[in-house]
């Protein structure tokens with residue numbers, strides 16, 4: 001065994017994009033690989049959970065966990081990696097804030113199961129079978145992880161030391177974060193490892209953003225021919241740059257698309273969606289209730305717009321569930 | 336806030352007493368509440384008032400925080416249009432509130448639980464009517480019950 005620091009990568013409720021982002025480090029990944037010993041990385045290397053279980057507590061210098069927490073298995077793995085790691089890093093929007101999978105907090109578990117296993121046009125399920133945690137058949141017993149009612153961010157399950165934002169994090173952000181951690185020059189616990197300023201600051205369009213901006217309608221990117229130089233907000237497209245943390249070097253606005261907020265809020269904001277909502281409401285050009293409502297009709301889905309990456313980490317966390325006995329709640333369904 | 340959260344349903348011997356968090360602007364609605372007090376007006380005791388300098392100071396985060404921490408309803412009170420001490424603050428509030436209402440609807444929070452009222456310093460009566468009306472409507476809806484997290488995830492770590 002080498003005495004290089006050991007690290008682990010793990011995925012929870014995620015799309016795989018964050019794993020891809022690590023591979024995308026290209027030559028950069030070799031520097032990382034040369035500096036550390038990867039002790040666990042299910043997507044790329046053949047280590048098993050029992051290998052992690054066999055480690056001493058704190059044996060891993062750092063674990064990078066991407067994805068939100070939806071199932072009991074993901075929760076167990078988060079706890080396991082927490083015990084075995086000196087530093088636990090929430091990697092990417094889903095681990096940091098709940099991410100895209102967190103939008104499922106607009107539905108209940110029952111609604112999700114109904115749609116996915118019964119109603120979706122592509123589903124063939126004549127017996128109407130639904131996943132169960134435990135199934136017995138002929139003396140055999142199969143088990144599946146429990147499926148929680150509510151998706152959570154990593155820090156709602158275990159203590160998290162650092163956050164690397166992004167959907168997915170950019171190679172530069174990852175590399176800077178890993179270097180900071182390996183060099184021992186790690187910042188204060190709880191920090192988000194990206195600049196603490198608004199995205200507009202690093203956007204090439206920022207000089208065309210008017211001092212006082214007002215709009216009488218919001219447009220979706222596909223509805224207009226986007227000017228490649230001018231501030232997107234000034235063109236009527238909702239851009240969340242003013243509310244979003246920088247660090248991505250304005251990837252989306254450089255590509256003619258508005259920022260949708262994947263880097264999350266700056267350190268002064270508790271609830272990203274509320275902040276983005278506030279910034280957006282302030283540019284409505286009307287003092288008249290009726291007119292305000294007409295303008296707002298051009299924003300059909302406020303939750304999807306403002307909480308695209310952060311619903312579980314928001315103050316409300318999820319859509320209100322229909323009344324039900326408290327004991328049933330979120331506990332994973334037993335078989 | 337002394338008493339524990341009332342959990343009783345609207346019917347039965349002990350009726351449900353909604354908790355209403357109110358953000359009142361210093362120059363109008365807060366003074367109206369003061370006037371209601373000094374004139375010994377009687378109205379529903381369900382409201383906890385937080386004074387802000389202007390209705391435009393009410394960050395949507397305050398409203399969501401109130402709901403997340405047990406409020407059954409949130410009331411914002413400001414000066415009438417044109418009367419804001421800071422000229423435009425109440426228009427700012429108006430635009431935000433309209434957008435926030437849409438967001439709350441999508442989150443399953445009933446419309447009656449969130450309200451914006453223009454109440455001047457002299458309108459103690461209007462304040463009384465607004466509070467009583469809101470309390471009755473929220474009482475009819477029942478408790479919001481968003482604080483379910485602890486129940487569902489007893490081991491969950493506390494996040495600030």
Ligand code: SF4
Nearest residue numbers: 200203231232239241
């Ligand atoms: S609002 Fe968007 S397009 Fe305009 S400067 Fe900010 S990030 Fe760039």
Ligand code: SF4
Nearest residue numbers: 248252259260262263
């Ligand atoms: S511009 Fe916004 S959405 Fe795009 S990568 Fe940057 S932070 Fe994420």
Ligand code: FES
Nearest residue numbers: 360389413414420
């Ligand atoms: S000061 Fe009363 S609403 Fe602005």
